[in-house]
Amino acid sequence: xxxxxxxxxxxxxxxxxxxxxxxxxxxxxxxxxxxxxxxxxxxxxxxxxxxxxxxxxxxxxxxxxxxxxxxxxxxxxxxxxxxxxxxxxxxxxxxxxxxxxxxxxxxxxxxxxxxxxxxxxxxxxxxxxxxxxxxxxxxxxxxxxxxxxxxxxxxxxxxxxxxxxxxxxxxxxxxxxxxxxxxxxxxxxxxxxxxxxxxxxxxxx
Amino acid sequence: xxxxxxxxxxxxxxxxxxxxxxxxxxxxxxxxxxxxxxxxxxxxxxxxxxxxxxxxxxxxxxxxxxxxxx
Numbered sequence: 606x607x608x609x610x611x612x613x614x615x616x617x618x619x620x621x622x623x624x625x626x627x628x629x630x631x632x633x634x635x636x637x638x639x640x641x642x643x644x645x646x647x648x649x650x651x652x653x654x655x656x657x658x659x660x661x662x663x664x665x666x667x668x669x670x671x672x673x674x675x676x677x678x679x680x681x682x683x684x685x686x687x688x689x690x691x692x693x694x695x696x697x698x699x700x701x702x703x704x705x706x707x708x709x710x711x712x713x714x715x716x717x718x719x720x721x722x723x724x725x726x727x728x729x730x731x732x733x734x735x736x737x738x739x740x741x742x743x744x745x746x747x748x749x750x751x752x753x754x755x756x757x758x759x760x761x762x763x764x765x766x767x768x769x770x771x772x773x774x775x776x777x778x779x780x781x782x783x784x785x786x787x788x789x790x791x792x793x794x795x796x797x798x799x800x801x802x803x804x805x806x807x808x809x810x
Numbered sequence: 811x812x813x814x815x816x817x818x819x820x821x822x823x824x825x826x827x828x829x830x831x832x833x834x835x836x837x838x839x840x841x842x843x844x845x846x847x848x849x850x851x852x853x854x855x856x857x858x859x860x861x862x863x864x865x866x867x868x869x870x871x872x873x874x875x876x877x878x879x880x
């Protein structure tokens with residue numbers, strides 16, 4: 606096992622420091638492909654639930670059902686902008702690292718983490734105030750399932766960003782070798798993009 | 811001034827600011843090549859669409875659906 610891990614490049618510290626540039630690029634490309642496949646499967650997961658929500662909507666005579674209230678679109682828009690803004694700060698953080706401006710990277714990542722946490726707080730506030738329940742209506746079931754699933758992804762993203770930040774402080778990433786950060790930024794963009802669809806589906810459409 | 815008005819104003823201004831930076835990044839990345847850059851371009855484009863959604867809500871053009879009563 607020890608030999609296997611070493612062969613994969615994890616034998617010494619974080620591994621990629623010992624690789625030549627060609628080895629690193631090969632590993633990075635493979636990891637990137639794997640990560641894209643993960644995002645693809647995750648998007649299929651969301652797509653299935655989104656189509657289920659659309660089916661429920663098309664089958665209902667009135668949407669939302671009688672007596673059920675949509676979530677507050679005004680607060681929803683503010684919450685959406687908080688999340689979209691975090692996508693921009695995540696992008697800035699990535700660029701700062703590429704430009705070897707480490708302090709800038711750290712600050713932008715911290716802002717991204719704070720904005721992500723604010724979004725989760727806004728979502729929790731919304732859950733506490735919406736006039737719908739998970740089991741009370743098809744709208745509630747679709748809303749809580751999809752936004753809950755998305756919220757879980759945001760939570761994972763926040764943890765992911767915290768981990769990459771700690772790894773960066775420990776010196777794992779360099780301006781030339783930072784695939785973990787690229788993946789974290791792409792994941793965060795993915796979470797943003799899913800919310801673009803969910804925001805339209807539950808607050809506007 | 812009611813809460814909805816404040817939320818709309820924050821939403822609209824936020825959408826313009828975030829959308830501006832998203833478009834700026836998109837323009838910068840447009841000429842660059844690479845698989846991760848390509849994915850980022852798609853993500854940023856969709857982010858701009860999200861900003862347009864939020865802006866339309868902030869301007870009260872869409873999304874003002876009252877409680878369903880019929």
